[in-house]
Amino acid sequence: MKLSLALVFVFILPVIRAQVPHWGPCPDPAVQPAFNLKQFMGRWFEIAKLPAQFEKGRCIETNFTLKTDSSIRVVSSEILKGELRKIEGTGVIEDLKNPAKLGISYSYVLPFSPYWILSTDYVNSALVYSCTDILRLFHVDFAWILGRTRTLPDSTIQKAMEIFAKNNIDVSRMTPSKQQGCEKSL
Ligand SMILES: *[C@@H]1O[C@H](CO)[C@@H](O)[C@H](O)[C@H]1NC(C)=O
DSSP states (O other), X not given: OHHHHHHIIIIIHHHHHTSOXXXXXXXXXXXXXXXXXXXXXXXXXXXXXXXXOTTSOEEEEEEEEEOTTSOEEEEEEEEETTEEEEEEEEEEESOTTSTTEEXXXXXXXXXXXXXXXXXXXXSSEEEEEEEEEETTTEEEEEEEEEESXXXXXXXXHHHHHHHHHHTTOOOTTXXXXXXXXXXXXX
C-alpha cells in the first residue's frame, strides 16, 4: 500500500494535474482494421491534440522507422523557446492479433504507453489514442490527429473528431497544434 501511494504521488498526480481525469475505465475504441505498420512509418505532423498543453512547444512531429528487430524507432521533435528538441523512444506492437495497438516508451525505466491507431489512410491522416486506467477508478487519456502535411483540411479534422466521439472519447477539449513558421526556424 505504501508503495502504491508513493507511486500515485510521484507518477500519477502530475499526469492528472495536466488534464481532467474521467471516471470509470478506459473506453474500448475500434482500431484500424488490417493495420499495415510499414505504410504507417515515416514522418507525421501533430495537427491537434488532447489535452491542450499550452506551455508546450510548436512544430511537433514524429518520425517512425522500423528497426531490424521489428521494433519501431520513434523520434519526436518540437521547437520550444526557439530551440529544436528531440526525444527518441521505442515502439512495439503490443498485441499481434491487433497490430494497430502499439505501445511506445520514451525511456527504458518507463512502461510502454498505449498508442492505438484508431484510423489511418497512411497518406493523409491518422487518429491516435492512448488511455491508461488508474486504480480501476478512473482513466486519463491522450488523443492526437496526425497529418502527413503540417495542415489538414477542416473536413478531415471534423471527420476525425466524429470518429473519436463515436468511440466514446471526449474530444471537446482538443486543440489545434501550432505548425506555423516551422521551416524557417530549422
Ligand atoms: C526519419 O528517420 C530515418 C531513419 O533514422 C531518417 O533516415 C529520415 O531522414 C528521418 N526523416 C525525417 C524527416 O527526419
